[in-house]
Amino acid sequence: MKIMLAPMEGVVDHRMRDILTAIGGYHSCVSEFVRITDQPLPTKVFHRISPELNSAGLTPAGTPVVVQLLGSHPETVATNADKAVGLGAPGIDINFGCPSRLVNRKSGWAVLLKDPTQLYAIIKTVRCAVAAHIPVTAKLRLGYENTDLAVDNALAVQAAGADAITVHARTQADGYKSPARWEWLAHINESTDIPVVANGDINSVEDYLRCRQISGCDDVMIGRGAVARPDLARQIKCQQQGIDYEPMGWNEIRPLLLQMG
Ligand SMILES: Cc1cc2nc3c(=O)[nH]c(=O)nc-3n(C[C@H](O)[C@H](O)[C@H](O)COP(=O)(O)O)c2cc1C
Numbered sequence: 198m199k200i201m202l203a204p205m206e207g208v209v210d211h212r213m214r215d216i217l218t219a220i221g222g223y224h225s226c227v228s229e230f231v232r233i234t235d236q237p238l239p240t241k242v243f244h245r246i247s248p249e250l251n252s253a254g255l256t257p258a259g260t261p262v263v264v265q266l267l268g269s270h271p272e273t274v275a276t277n278a279d280k281a282v283g284l285g286a287p288g289i290d291i292n293f294g295c296p297s298r299l300v301n302r303k304s305g306w307a308v309l310l311k312d313p314t315q316l317y318a319i320i321k322t323v324r325c326a327v328a329a330h331i332p333v334t335a336k337l338r339l340g341y342e343n344t345d346l347a348v349d350n351a352l353a354v355q356a357a358g359a360d361a362i363t364v365h366a367r368t369q370a371d372g373y374k375s376p377a378r379w380e381w382l383a384h385i386n387e388s389t390d391i392p393v394v395a396n397g398d399i400n401s402v403e404d405y406l407r408c409r410q411i412s413g414c415d416d417v418m419i420g421r422g423a424v425a426r427p428d429l430a431r432q433i434k435c436q437q438q439g440i441d442y443e444p445m446g447w448n449e450i451r452p453l454l455l456q457m458g
Pocket of ligand 1: 203204205206207208228229230265292294336365396397398399418419420421422
């Protein structure tokens with residue numbers, strides 16, 4: 198029953214990860230994406246996105262920060278994955294769900310959701326490039342225009358050797374429209390053998406409980422709800438453990454925001 202902190206470009210950087218993981222409840226975080234083009238990136242790019250690489254890939258509270266890569270050429274993504282691991286990344290996540298129009302124009306990323314064989318090729322090449330003890334995961338949406346390939350994509354990623362899949366329960370066309378389609382997570386979860394991490398619209402303890410019930414997924418990833426409620430993961434952990442917990446009030450949250458500068 199793990200709770201992950203979602204990658205959010207421009208919102209969850211290393212300072213936010215520090216604050217949120219210090220409050221507690223998170224099993225791990227995923228970094229903002231490192232955009233892969235056609236060559237190995239310099240070390241400083243990885244350190245800019247994940248300064249935690251200077252501390253064994255851990256936040257000051259000791260929570261692992263998986264490095265996320267975004268790219269469409271299997272070999273270049275794999276070379277950079279190997280480099281990130283060499284720099285200390287405790288895991289590699291491949292982003293197949295970036296909704297940015299600019300990014301997709303370059304025939305990459307969420308567009309890849311239209312072609313399970315491409316997802317397979319990227320994950321397989323990355324899996325072969327990095328040491329077996331380093332988890333390789335994928336972050337998917339339910340599809341591009343529709344959900345027709347939702348299960349096929351998940352199966353492709355599993356067949357390629359991914360250790361887990363995070364599924365943001367929306368298509369690219371859905372954007373960020375609510376409600377997220379948790380019932381689709383159940384189809385994917387039932388069709389695969391690797392852990393499926395549920396993501397999308399988990400903004401309260403009640404959402405968490407309903408999402409788990411509908412999706413059947415044990416593990417969840419929290420995005421915007423983590424920023425709106427900095428102690429959401431702690432609230433969920435306390436609920437899981439049957440501990441009474443008074444959610445943080447504004448007086449406790451305000452100094453944390455000031456810490457962000
Ligand atoms: C501002 C913003 C930036 C995001 N950046 C990334 C990213 O870098 N990589 C990624 O895989 N997903 C990214 N996402 C998607 C989130 O990780 C998550 O899948 C999505 O927000 C749904 O979860 P939520 O409803 O809990 O927010 C981003 C979302 C937002 C709102």
